[in-house]
Amino acid sequence: MGKDDVIIVGGGLAGLECGAILSKEGFKVTVLEQSHKSGGFFQSFTRNGYSIDSSVHYVGSLDKGELLYDIFKYLGILENIRLSRMNPLGFDNIHINDEVFPLAMGHEQFCESLSERFPREKNDIKAYTDILKNIGTGTKNTVQSSAGISGEGMNYLSVGAYDEIERLLKNNKLCKVVSGNSIIYGGDRQMTPFYVHAITNNSYLEGSYRFSGGAEQVTKALEGKIAENGGVVRCGARVTKIITIDNKAGGVELEGGEVIVSKYVVSSLHPSLTLNLIDDNNAIRSVFRNRITSLKNSYGLFCLYLIMKEGAFPYLNENHFIFNEGRNTKSNKLPPDNGIIVTMQVPSDGGNSAEVVSLMRPMYFSEVERWSNTKVGNRGEDYLEFKERVSDEMIAIAESRFPGFKSSIASKYSATPLTFRDYLSAPEGSAYGIMKNYNSPLSTLIQPKSKIENLFLSGQSLNLHGVMGVTITALMTCYEILGTDYLSGKIFEKR
Ligand SMILES: Cc1cc2nc3c(=O)[nH]c(=O)nc-3n(C[C@H](O)[C@H](O)[C@H](O)COP(=O)(O)OP(=O)(O)OC[C@H]3O[C@@H](n4cnc5c(N)ncnc54)[C@H](O)[C@@H]3O)c2cc1C
Known part of the structure; x- marks a missing residue:
């Protein structure tokens, strides 16, 4: 049984950022991540010698003086990450029928x-x-x-x-x-x-940037800072219980029964997962519990990761959003069905040819629900056929705008919302967590300070998703623990 100042549950971007901030400010921090590696949605995996970014492909607000720049500077990670500025004339390009709008x-x-x-x-x-x-x-x-x-x-x-x-x-x-x-x-x-x-x-x-050398540099840099500050990131450590005594958080229990005692617990998980971990059912009022569990999550994404043949297809320093037919403006989705993103990783050799390309399209859980009782690697032939069909459709859309695209593909891998559900415990494989809702905006805003003393929340479902949104949320969480004036003074150099 150990004793820490802060246990952070979940080692995705939010958990690592909270860990880096709190350890920098003198707290003894342990980040507990269930997977074999940290990063959550931010992690990369290797295939055929290529590092493939699973989710994050570009970030904004990184020009000097912008929000993310200031926060990354305070964290001391700017020098550890190599960024590549995207095409200033068109970082995103919207294709509508035969026209392209940068x-x-x-x-x-x-x-x-x-x-x-x-x-x-x-x-x-x-x-x-x-x-x-x-x-x-x-x-x-x-x-x-x-x-x-x-x-x-x-x-x-x-x-x-x-x-x-x-x-x-x-x-x-x-x-x-x-x-x-x-x-x-x-x-x-x-x-x-x-x-x-x-x-x-x-x-x-x-200021839009890609990561030159992969998105994982950010999570690696954050892990490095936590270690430098005397903290620990433990992977393969699945939290099964948040321990409360007299309505006050006191530590966590891990799968296998290990207990770690701490003064503070920060949970960066989806709020409904956090609620399930709290050992005292009476500590959270059922009204709050019902409110949180009834909130709608965003759709997931089908991700098709492509390794391209050497020198076969040019590297495009911008994203392309392709819709091949007139949109139905009454559709629930923005964008409509059958639109895809084409995005690329900065080539590892600094050359002009694409190495790793990702195609993504929205995917609701209902599309994969029939395989919801299966596990990674064992979902059956019909699931593989489904993935193949969706992949072929997406490649055909890319080919329609970029002739020669299809024949440039060397190998392909794909992920569905089930993949993200099973690796990261993302409810229904949702890409961005709880959706904000303009019809009842306050009901979808969740505060980082919980009703349980010394238990704080963080992560993309609170304020906003994405690298910038999650970073702001991590800051909100740490403001609650360290004091807003103190921390904002240190980050934004008011003192
Ligand atoms: C396909 C895709 C593409 C994206 N592209 C971009 C992009 O280009 N730019 C951008 O800014 N954003 C992008 N995003 C959004 C961005 O990736 C997320 O908003 C952000 O990474 C979420 O971070 P998080 O820490 O809140 O959550 P997560 O990354 O989900 O972290 C939560 C962590 O908690 C762990 N965990 C869960 N349960 C337990 C438990 N019981 N015990 C211990 N650990 C646990 C999980 O394994 C996970 O590592 C993308 C998202 C997706 C899905």
Whole structure:
């Protein structure tokens, strides 16, 4: 039985960031991760000698002075990660039928280049861009003082993304263009607040980067910092119980029965998983429990990872979102069915040929539910056939825009929501956790301070998903433990 200051449950981005911050500030930290390696959605795997990023492919707000830059600088990991700036003239490219619309980096450039394609909508585009910028600036300022959502952000939390886009931009095609990358935030017409659309897009406008040498550098760098600060990241350590005594957290129990006592427990898991771990059923009111477990999770993603033949296909320093037919604007999904993302990893040899390409498309759990009682590697022939069929459809969409794509593929691997469910315990393989809902915005915002003393929450389901959202959430969690003024002063150099 050990005694720590802080036990962190879950070694994904949120858990590692909380671990790095708290250990830097002098806490004795142990991060407990159930898998054989840390990183959660952020991890990579190796096939045929290539390191393949399972999920994270690009990050925003990493230009000097932007939010993520400041926080990574404080964590001391900027020098450990090699970044590659994406194409400033079009980091995301939206393909609608035969047309391609690049989204340029930087607010002015974004506005100008889009206005060239939609000259009559110039004023509307400017107004739209200004709102994105205001929401981003508001968030940046708020994060420095409380890490909650800014007043501006709160206003847009109760407004539907697509309703607001249509109100601001009017032109139907232009609306499709600016919402064309909505798969990156699990866009859903019935639920997604404009705030989520705005904050995600604004962050990419503020400097989009890929990881040169793989996304896993970030989690490795965070692990390194935790170790440097005297903390520990233990993999293969599945937490089965959060121990509470008199409504106060006191440690955890691991699979196998080991107990670790600690003053604080931070759980970075999906909130419904955290609730299941709490040993005292009476500690959490059933109203809260019911509220959390009834919240809807985002859809999952089908990921097709492709290793390309050497020198066969050019490396594209930008993402492509391809929709081959007129969209049904009444669809629940933003984007609609049969749209895919084509994204690439920076070639390991620094060359101009693509090595690893990922194709992704939204996938609801219902599409794989019939195999929900099966385990990784043993799901049966029909599951393999299903994956093959979906993969072929996605490759055909990519081929339609990039002739020669299909024949450039050397080998392929795929993951469905079941893969993420089974490796990471993500409920129903959801890609981004609990969805924000503009119809009842406050019900989907979960605070990092729990009703149980010394038990704190973190992770993508609280505030926002993605590297930036999760980093802000980790900060909110650590503000609760260390004090907002103290920590924000250290990060944002007010002192
Ligand atoms: C396919 C895909 C592509 C994405 N692309 C991007 C992108 O390009 N850019 C971007 O910014 N974001 C992207 N995201 C989102 C981003 O990956 C996530 O928002 C973020 O990584 C979530 O981090 P987290 O720590 O909250 O959760 P997780 O990564 O899920 O971490 C939770 C960890 O807890 C562990 N765990 C669960 N139960 C237990 C237990 N009982 N005991 C111990 N450990 C446990 C899990 O194994 C996991 O490691 C993508 C997501 C997906 C699915």
